[in-house]
Every structure is written in structure tokens, then in C-alpha cells.
Amino acid sequence: MAVTETSATTVMNNVEAVRATLYEAMKNDDRTIIIGEDVGPRGNVFLITKDFIEEFGESRVIDTPIAEASIVGIAVGMAMEGLRPIAEIQFADFIYPAFNQIVGEAAKTRYRSNGEYTCPLVIRTPYGGGVRGALSHSVSIEALFYHVPGLKIVAPSFPADVKGLLNAAIDDPDPVLFLEHKKTYRLIKGEVPNGHYTIPIGKANVLQEGTRLTVVSYGLYVHWALEAAKQLAGEGLSVEVIDLRSIRPMDKETILASVEKTRKLLIVHEDNKFGGIGAEISAMVAEEALFHLDAPIRRHCAPDVPAMGYALPLEEEYMSSPERMAQAMRDLVAF
Amino acid sequence: MTDVGTRPATLDKRGLSDEQLLAIFRNMLLQRQLDNRGFQLNRQGKVPFALGSEGHEALQAGAAMAFHRGKDILAPYYRDLGLAVGIGLTPFEILLSLFARADDHNGGRQFPNHYSSKAAGLMSFSSILAAHIPHAVGAAYAIKYRGETGRAVLATCGDGTTSEGEWHESMNFAAIHKLPFVMLVENNGWAISTPLSKQMAEPEIWKRAAGYGLPGRRFNGLDPIETYAVVSEAMERARSGAGPSLIEGTCYRFLAHSTDDNDMTYRTREMVEEYRKHDPVPRFEALLIQNGLATKEQVDALRKDVLRETNEATDAAEALPYPVPADLYTNVYEGAWQPWQ
Ligand SMILES: Cc1ncc(C[n+]2csc(CCOP(=O)(O)OP(=O)(O)O)c2C)c(N)n1
Numbered sequence: 001m002a003v004t005e006t007s008a009t010t011v012m013n014n015v016e017a018v019r020a021t022l023y024e025a026m027k028n029d030d031r032t033i034i035i036g037e038d039v040g041p042r043g044n045v046f047l048i049t050k051d052f053i054e055e056f057g058e059s060r061v062i063d064t065p066i067a068e069a070s071i072v073g074i075a076v077g078m079a080m081e082g083l084r085p086i087a088e089i090q091f092a093d094f095i096y097p098a099f100n101q102i103v104g105e106a107a108k109t110r111y112r113s114n115g116e117y118t119c120p121l122v123i124r125t126p127y128g129g130g131v132r133g134a135l136s137h138s139v140s141i142e143a144l145f146y147h148v149p150g151l152k153i154v155a156p157s158f159p160a161d162v163k164g165l166l167n168a169a170i171d172d173p174d175p176v177l178f179l180e181h182k183k184t185y186r187l188i189k190g191e192v193p194n195g196h197y198t199i200p201i202g203k204a205n206v207l208q209e210g211t212r213l214t215v216v217s218y219g220l221y222v223h224w225a226l227e228a229a230k231q232l233a234g235e236g237l238s239v240e241v242i243d244l245r246s247i248r249p250m251d252k253e254t255i256l257a258s259v260e261k262t263r264k265l266l267i268v269h270e271d272n273k274f275g276g277i278g279a280e281i282s283a284m285v286a287e288e289a290l291f292h293l294d295a296p297i298r299r300h301c302a303p304d305v306p307a308m309g310y311a312l313p314l315e316e317e318y319m320s321s322p323e324r325m326a327q328a329m330r331d332l333v334a335f
Numbered sequence: 336m337t338d339v340g341t342r343p344a345t346l347d348k349r350g351l352s353d354e355q356l357l358a359i360f361r362n363m364l365l366q367r368q369l370d371n372r373g374f375q376l377n378r379q380g381k382v383p384f385a386l387g388s389e390g391h392e393a394l395q396a397g398a399a400m401a402f403h404r405g406k407d408i409l410a411p412y413y414r415d416l417g418l419a420v421g422i423g424l425t426p427f428e429i430l431l432s433l434f435a436r437a438d439d440h441n442g443g444r445q446f447p448n449h450y451s452s453k454a455a456g457l458m459s460f461s462s463i464l465a466a467h468i469p470h471a472v473g474a475a476y477a478i479k480y481r482g483e484t485g486r487a488v489l490a491t492c493g494d495g496t497t498s499e500g501e502w503h504e505s506m507n508f509a510a511i512h513k514l515p516f517v518m519l520v521e522n523n524g525w526a527i528s529t530p531l532s533k534q535m536a537e538p539e540i541w542k543r544a545a546g547y548g549l550p551g552r553r554f555n556g557l558d559p560i561e562t563y564a565v566v567s568e569a570m571e572r573a574r575s576g577a578g579p580s581l582i583e584g585t586c587y588r589f590l591a592h593s594t595d596d597n598d599m600t601y602r603t604r605e606m607v608e609e610y611r612k613h614d615p616v617p618r619f620e621a622l623l624i625q626n627g628l629a630t631k632e633q634v635d636a637l638r639k640d641v642l643r644e645t646n647e648a649t650d651a652a653e654a655l656p657y658p659v660p661a662d663l664y665t666n667v668y669e670g671a672w673q674p675w676q
């Protein structure tokens with residue numbers, strides 16, 4: 001983390017970190033445009049851009065029609081033409097109409113023009129469950145996009161990472177899908193360095209060192225994995241917890257180094273198990289470090305149903321919990 | 336449609352100079368020649384695929400004349416050979432794309448006719464229909480946002496493409512923000528095998544403009560002069576800050592959709608022959624000769640010149656190398672790319 005101005009910090013939550021970072025980006029570069037539904041006077045549904053329109057004007061804070069394909073598509077055109085748009089999809093669940101613009105267009109602009117055109121675009125969207133959001137306000141979308149070379153995917157969990165990685169995404173010359181877990185928005189607080197800094201996209205963070213087991217996670221579940229690891233520490237079992245932070249590019253070296261040390265790997269994510277990020281990580285570890293393993297790789301993920309339900313028991317059944325994670329960790333340590 | 340061949344000898348040039356009229360004609364001949372070349376090379380097994388624009392010559396040559404090089408931006412589609420060469424791409428560049436050579440703007444990555452040229456103001460686009468229309472609108476937004484005057488974005492597409500949601504969303508946004516944007520629909524009546532009647536219940540696409548709060552207009556796309564007049568009026572309107580327009584030029588598609596299509600599976604030879612009676616190339620030629628703008632000899636010389644240029648471009652492009660296998664791995668992201676990332 002390169003802090004350029006001052007080492008002082010401010011305590012804020014994740015949503016405040018998003019807001020502060022966007023505000024700085026708008027202040028610093030008038031090529032930056034925010035485009036999305038309700039981002040104007042309302043300041044988006046989470047009030048992230050509240051008051052931006054008064055300060056930066058309607059031409060830089062664009063309230064769009066309800067038309068996700070063109071929110072992203074118009075932002076792609078702006079990016080190709082030299083602006084630095086930050087497009088917002090109100091909830092990740094509504095990103096599907098924009099799938100073609102993200103996968104078919106943004107991710108391929110540099111490639112298909114052999115570098116003649118580029119697409120420096122950030123697409124921000126709140127995702128994830130545990131907020132009684134029912135079927136259509138709870139989804140995890142990362143696995144639908146991580147298959148796509150040319151696109152970067154970032155999913156930070158801590159306020160300091162939100163700021164450093166969002167700054168990096170805004171600076172990035174390629175399209176970045178920036179996923180914000182909505183349950184962490186107000187729940188997770190932390191110290192955030194003042195001043196401008198970036199955290200490189202593609203670097204995982206070893207949150208806690210340990211010897212008996214490696215747990216790889218991202219998003220809300222990183223916080224629960226830390227809680228679970230604390231429970232195991234109380235039982236004398238030391239767990240290494242890695243926060244991926246970037247889903248693509250993914251930090252292979254950090255994962256492999258950890259697995260080679262602990263010899264056991266548990267991947268924990270909120271998204272469905274089948275074809276999820278965990279499948280790719282476990283395939284990579286099986287290819288690269290099979291003989292370092294003392295146990296099968298395990299994935300502790302959501303069941304393969306279309307979505308979490310609205311009723312509390314349905315949501316709870318879908319989501320994991322620190323307790324369930326702790327049990328998955330114990331099982332693997334004991335293997 | 337207006338029968339340009341039977342017009343009176345007092346030609347309405349709509350502000351075009353004699354040189355511009357001849358340049359339009361040369362562009363039409365060049366399109367015909369380059370189109371032919373693509374299909375020939377395909378039959379010779381030298382290129383796997385080609386698309387033709389036969390029938391669109393007048394529309395594209397006229398529209399290209401309304402484009403201000405070095406200022407305007409073009410967001411075209413794959414059938415826009417005449418627009419591409421009309422705004423400054425060379426036959427050599429077209430042939431590079433046909434042969435998929437390394438020096439092609441996109442490095443041999445895309446199908447032929449998917450041009451890209453930052454220098455010419457031609458935005459890179461994919462084969463995904465209508466996906467480029469929001470890009471054009473985004474570029475128009477950038478122009479307006481930066482307060483640049485005297486610039487506009489010209490986007491084109493076929494009639495079938497207007498059925499896509501992204502097309503509608505783009506029109507709506509451009510209208511709301513009064514962007515310097517012109518949507519030019521090249522209505523040739525077909526989308527591969529699907530006729531207009533199965534594409535839309537209202538066959539006059541320009542009429543949709545009213546629904547967006549825009550001016551809309553239809554014109555005879557077989558007449559390059561009328562095309563020029565309508566496109567330049569819309570572009571001037573856009574450049575001056577008065578906002579976008581939706582314009583629709585009618586034309587025919589003489590060839591199959593592409594070298595991979597057999598149009599006799601969905602239309603008859605008689606139908607195509609009927610279309611051919613309206614071929615804009617001989618009709619414009621007759622108009623120029625009738626009005627003393629060119630002699631038969633000059634036209635023949637022009638044809639020869641265009642053939643020579645096409646031959647030279649073919650030889651030059653064919654002689655160049657393909658991209659090398661290592662080129663597959665470049666320009667995924669900025670900088671180097673490791674496949675497991
Ligand atoms: C999104 C999408 N759907 C389908 C296709 C396949 N396709 C390629 S060209 C074409 C017809 C387009 O017709 P139109 O827009 O009328 O243009 P024309 O080819 O007639 O000039 C179709 C269906 C595609 N390329 N993209």
C-alpha cells in the first residue's frame with residue numbers, strides 16, 4: 001500500500017469508503033463521470049453519491065433511464081473516447097441486461113482492436129446476501145464474469161481495501177467490475193488512510209497467519225472466516241486466513257505459498273459451489289501443489305439452488321455462518 | 336423511389352461541387368470493385384469469409400461525403416465498406432482486413448469488414464449487432480461534455496438491428512441529453528433471411544423518432560445526392576448542438592448476406608433481378624454523363640483506375656505476413672498477460 005500524502009487515518013465503514021473514494025476521484029479528474037440509476041439527487045439507493053450532483057453537476061452525475069445495457073454500453077463509448085466513467089448497476093442482480101456490454105464489448109475492446117482502442121471503465125455494483133434481500137437483491141455474480149479474460153474483478157472486504165482498490169480500479173486502463181458486499185456496507189468499520197493511495201489489483205492479503213489450515217475467501221465471508229478462525233484458535237488450532245480481494249487477476253503465489261505451508265486448503269464463498277471461484281482455485285492448487293497437500297481440497301459454499309429465499313430460514317439455510325465455517329475448518333484439520 | 340435516371344437535365348447538386356460528385360462516384364466504383372474482390376478471393380480459397388455492400392454504394396458514398404474527416408466520429412457496422420473508404424481508409428487497409436494480416440488495425444483478430452481506425456475517427460466495433468450504438472452515444476456524450484463544437488458521431492446499422500434493446504436504449508438516451516449524434520439506418524429490407532415484415536410491424540423505421548422526441552426522416556438511399564443532403568443536414572444539426580436525429584435510407588442488398596449465406600434459400604433470383612434494375616452505380620453514372628459532369632471515357636478511365644488500385648492493394652496486402660502465434664496473447668490487458676490471472 002503506497003500512501004502518498006499522510007499516514008493519518010480516519011475510521012469509516014465500507015460505504016463511507018466508497019463514497020470518499022468516489023468523491024476524491026470526481027475532485028481530482030474531470031474526465032470522471034458517474035452514470036447509473038438514481039445516482040443524482042437521491043445519491044443512489046445507498047446514498048453513496050448524495051450531494052455529488054450539487055457539487056459536480058448533472059453532466060458528471062448522470063441519472064439514467066432504467067436501461068442497464070446502455071448504462072454500461074454508453075460508459076464503454078465514453079471510455080473509448082477518453083473519459084473515465086464509473087458506471088453503477090443499482091444491484092448486482094440487475095446486471096444481466098448489461099452482460100453483453102461487459103463481456104462482449106468492454107472486456108474485448110482492447111483485444112479486438114489490437115490495442116488501438118481501450119476501455120478504462122469501472123462498473124460498481126452492490127452484491128451479496130444476508131440482508132433479507134430475497135431472490136433479486138442478494139445474488140453473487142462473480143462466477144458469471146471471472147471466466148472472461150480482459151475483465152478484472154475486485155471484491156474488497158475492509159474499508160481500507162475498498163479505498164485502495166477502488167482507486168486502483170479507477171486508474172486502471174482496463175475495465176474493472178468492482179463488487180461491494182452490501183451487508184458489509186455499514187457493518188464493517190476500519191481505519192482508512194487519508195490521502196490518495198492504491199492497492200494493486202491482483203494481490204491477496206494474508207489476514208492472519210496460521211499453520212494447520214489455509215482458508216481462502218472474499219467479501220462478507222472473510223469476516224466470518226476470521227471469526228471462525230478465532231474460535232479455532234481458542235481450541236489451539238492455528239488457521240491461516242487469506243482475503244483474495246481480487247478475483248481476477250487472482251493471486252496464485254500467495255495461495256500456493258500458504259498451501260505449501262499449511263498443507264490443507266478450505267475455500268469459502270457465498271456464491272454457489274458449482275462452477276464457482278472455489279472450483280478454479282481448487283483446480284489450480286491441484287495442478288500446481290497436489291503433492292504438498294495432506295487432505296483433499298474442500299469447498300464450503302452456497303448450495304446449488306437459484307437464490308436465497310426471503311423467509312429467514314431460507315436465507316439462513318443458504319448462507320453460511322461463523323459457526324458453520326468453524327465446523328468445516330475443524331473437519332478439515334482433523335482429516 | 337425517385338428515379339434518378341429519368342431526372343431532368345437540371346441537376347440539383349445540393350451544394351456538392353463537381354469534384355465531390357465525382358469523388359462520390361469513384362467511391363461507388365471502388366466499393367463495387369472491393370466487394371467483388373472479397374467474393375473472388377473467397378471463391379479462390381484465399382480468404383475464408385467476406386461481406387458485400389452491393390446495393391448500399393450510393394447510400395454510403397453520399398453519407399461519407401457528409402462526414403468531416405479529423406472531426407467527426409463514425410461508429411459503423413460490417414456493411415460499411417463505402418463509409419470506411421469514404422472517410423479515408425485505403426483499399427490496402429481493406430485488403431489487410433480481408434486477408435487478416437498482422438498489419439491490419441485489429442491485427443487480424445476480427446472478421447473482415449470490422450474496421451477500426453483511430454486516425455480516421457472510426458470506432459472499433461464487434462459483430463454483436465447494436466452493441467456499438469451505445470458506444471457511439473457514449474462518444475457523443477464525451478464530445479458534448481468536453482464542450483467540443485463542430486463534431487458529431489455518425490452511427491449506422493441495418494434495419495434488423497433496430498429490433499435490439501440496445502438500439503432503443505441508445506436512441507432514448509441520446510434524445511434525453513440532446514447529444515451530437517446521428518443514427519443512420521441502412522434499410523435494405525433483409526436481415527440475413529428475415530424480411531422486414533417479420534422484423535417489425537411498422538416498416539418505416541424513421542417514424543420511431545417521434546417516440547423518442549427526435550426529428551426523423553426517410554430518404555432514397557439509392558440516390559447519393561439525396562443521401563448526402565439528408566445526412567449532412569442531420570450532422571450539421573448535431574454539430575451545432577441542436578441534438579440527434581434518426582434517419583433512414585432505403586436500399587437493396589444485391590448479394591447474399593455474406594459468402595457463408597445462400598440467399599436463394601429465402602428469396603428468388605427474379606426478386607434479386609428486380610432489385611438490380613435499381614442498381615445505384617449505373618444510374619449515378621448515367622446521371623453524371625447526362626449532366627455533362629463526366630464523359631463515358633472518363634468513367635471508363637475511373638473504372639480502370641479503381642481496378643488498378645484494387646489489384647495493387649491486393650498484391651501488397653497478400654504479400655504481407657499473418658500475425659504470429661504469440662500475437663494471440665497480447666493486448667488482453669495493458670502490459671503482459673499470464674494466462675492464469
Ligand atoms: C446480437 C446478434 N444477433 C445475431 C447476430 C447474427 N447476425 C449477423 S448479421 C445479422 C443480420 C443483420 O441484419 P441488418 O441489421 O438488417 O443488417 P444487414 O446485414 O441487412 O445490412 C444477424 C442476425 C449477430 N451478429 N448479433
